[in-house]
Ligand SMILES: Nc1ncnc2c1ncn2[C@@H]1O[C@H](COP(=O)(O)OP(=O)(O)O)[C@@H](O)[C@H]1O
């Protein structure tokens with residue numbers, strides 16, 4: 001089913017803008033603004049870190065991107081939606097295109113791995129049981145957990161739990177994946193493994209990824225675009241990362257018409273090409 005989103009951006013199709021913030025501020029009650037005059041553009045296929053110390057406004061920024069919060073002033077566009085004008089009833093449809101990963105995992109602890117990931121498919125009402133199985137196992141394969149699909153999530157290690165959360169966030173094939181401190185509760189080695197999952201998803205499918213983290217070690221090791229916040233302001237931005245120009249994104253979207261509208265109708269960046277393997 002084709003979605004009705006129209007790009008508000010002029011310019012070349014291979015430079016689709018996924019996120020655009022224009023002079024965005026957010027003030028909670030009477031305090032100093034949590035986010036102040038932020039400007040930001042993120043193009044399709046980019047991998048972006050947002051860093052900054054506690055209280056610098058990272059989570060507030062992220063919540064405005066998924067329309068959990070509205071800005072006090074300024075404009076927020078995500079995937080072609082104008083989030084100041086989006087009607088309330090359209091918000092679920094908008095959010096369907098975004099996968100979100102939280103620091104505290106937010107899993108269903110009394111269910112197994114498969115059910116946790118399948119849950120996201122039920123929310124968007126994927127009808128066929130076979131399709132759900134295929135999609136869930138594909139997502140679990142991507143994060144390296146397909147051999148553990150029957151395990152209860154409360155029996156897994158922290159790193160495995162976070163990978164279940166990532167599988168759940170990608171199973172609906174979002175264009176944009178947003179994570180707020182996804183490695184905040186993990187030790188350094190496990191955090192690195194989880195980061196490699198994000199890296200792989202970005203490189204293989206061209207999924208645009210924005211990760212909030214204050215882990216400077218990981219950020220510098222990854223070598224991707226970094227936006228730094230301080231006291232609500234974006235104080236530095238390394239700019240688009242080199243990976244954007246190496247063709248991964250275009251390659252994987254090539255049989256998708258160069259327009260968001262047709263992606264669900266015409267192609268699927270997370271295609272699962274193998275035969276149904278009988279789960
Ligand atoms: N719901 C809220 N109500 C009032 N103040 C808030 C709320 N959420 C965050 N803040 C304040 O906004 C500022 C930015 O917070 P936040 O966006 O959570 O920063 P970060 O994620 O970088 O730690 C902080 O001063 C914080 O205390």
Ligand SMILES: [Mg+2]
Nearest residue numbers: 058059060180
């Ligand atoms: Mg935060």
